[in-house]
Amino acid sequence: MSWICPHCGTTATLQGADVASISSSAIMRTAPSREGFVVEWKAIRCPSKACGKYVLDVWAWFGSAEVFQSGERTGKATTDRERPVGIGYSRFEPRVAVxxxxxxxxxxxxxxxxxxxxxxxxxxxxxxxxxxxxxxxxxxxxxxxxxxxxxxxxxxxxxxxxxxxxxxxxxxxxxxxxxxxxxxxxxxxxxxxxxxxxxxxxxxxxxxxxxxxxxxxxxxxxxxxxxxxxxxxxxxxxx
Ligand SMILES: [Zn+2]
Structure with missing residues (x-):
C-alpha cells in the first residue's frame, strides 16, 4: 500500500503495524427501519524515522440492521456509504496538510x-x-x-x-x-x-x-x- 505522508510528504509503503483502525456501529431500536450509525476511524503513524507523526481520519455513515431470511436482524448496522452523517468524513490530524x-x-x-x-x-x-x-x-x-x-x-x-x-x-x-x-x-x-x-x-x-x-x-x-x-x-x- 503506497501512501504519502501529509506531514512530511514522504512516499512510504505501509506495513500492518503502521495502521490501526476500528469500525463500530449502533442500531437505533426505536427507528422503524432499524437504522443505525457506523463510525470508523483509521490512524496511521508515518514510518519515516525522521517524521513518525500521526494521521487520524474519521468517517460516519448511516446504516441499517441486516435482515436474515428467518426475519431475524443482526445487531450490527451495515455500512451505507451513500448516506454520510453530517460531513461524513474529517481528517482530525493533521488539520493542515504539508x-x-x-x-x-x-x-x-x-x-x-x-x-x-x-x-x-x-x-x-x-x-x-x-x-x-x-x-x-x-x-x-x-x-x-x-x-x-x-x-x-x-x-x-x-x-x-x-x-x-x-x-x-x-x-x-x-x-x-x-x-x-x-x-x-x-x-x-x-x-x-x-x-x-x-x-x-x-x-x-x-x-x-x-x-x-x-x-x-x-x-x-x-x-x-x-x-x-x-x-x-x-x-x-x-x-
Ligand atoms: Zn511523515
Missing amino acids: PLSAHVPRAPRDDYDEACLIKDLSPKAAATLCRRSLQGMIRDRWGISKERLADELKAVKDECDPDLYAAMMGLKGIGNIGAHPERDANLIVDVEEGEVDSLLELLRILDKEWYVARARRAESLSAVVALSAAKAEAKRGLT
Whole structure:
C-alpha cells in the first residue's frame, strides 16, 4: 500500500503495524427501519524515522440492521456509504496538510492553512481561499498588482510553462464562485472535497517552483562566491 505522508510528504509503503483502525456501529431500536450509525476511524503513524507523526481520519455513515431470511436482524448496522452523517468524513490530524515553506509571505500562507482547515466543511469557501492565496503569491513573486486576477495571470503568462498556466487559470475559475457572487450568482459550480486537494497541491507546486527553488539557487550561488573569496584569501596568504 503506497501512501504519502501529509506531514512530511514522504512516499512510504505501509506495513500492518503502521495502521490501526476500528469500525463500530449502533442500531437505533426505536427507528422503524432499524437504522443505525457506523463510525470508523483509521490512524496511521508515518514510518519515516525522521517524521513518525500521526494521521487520524474519521468517517460516519448511516446504516441499517441486516435482515436474515428467518426475519431475524443482526445487531450490527451495515455500512451505507451513500448516506454520510453530517460531513461524513474529517481528517482530525493533521488539520493542515504539508505546510507551505517559510519563503512564502505570511498572507498567502495563512490563506492556504485556512483552506486546509475548512476544506471538509466548506469546499467552496476553501477554493476561494486557494484563489486568494494564488493571487497573493503572484503579486509577491512577480511584483504586479492589478484589479482582476485574470489580468495578473495574463501578465505572468510568458513566465510560466503552459501546463502551470492552465492549472492556475483552472484554480481562478473554480475559486471565482465565492469571490464574485454578484457576477456569478447564476453559476452554480459544486466544488468537491477532492477537488480542493488538487487546488492545494497546485499551491504547493508554486511554492516549490517560485520560492524554494529560488532560495536554493541563491544559497548555491552565494556558496560559490564565498568559496572563491576564501580561495583568493588563501592565495594572498601564500604570497
Ligand atoms: Zn511523515
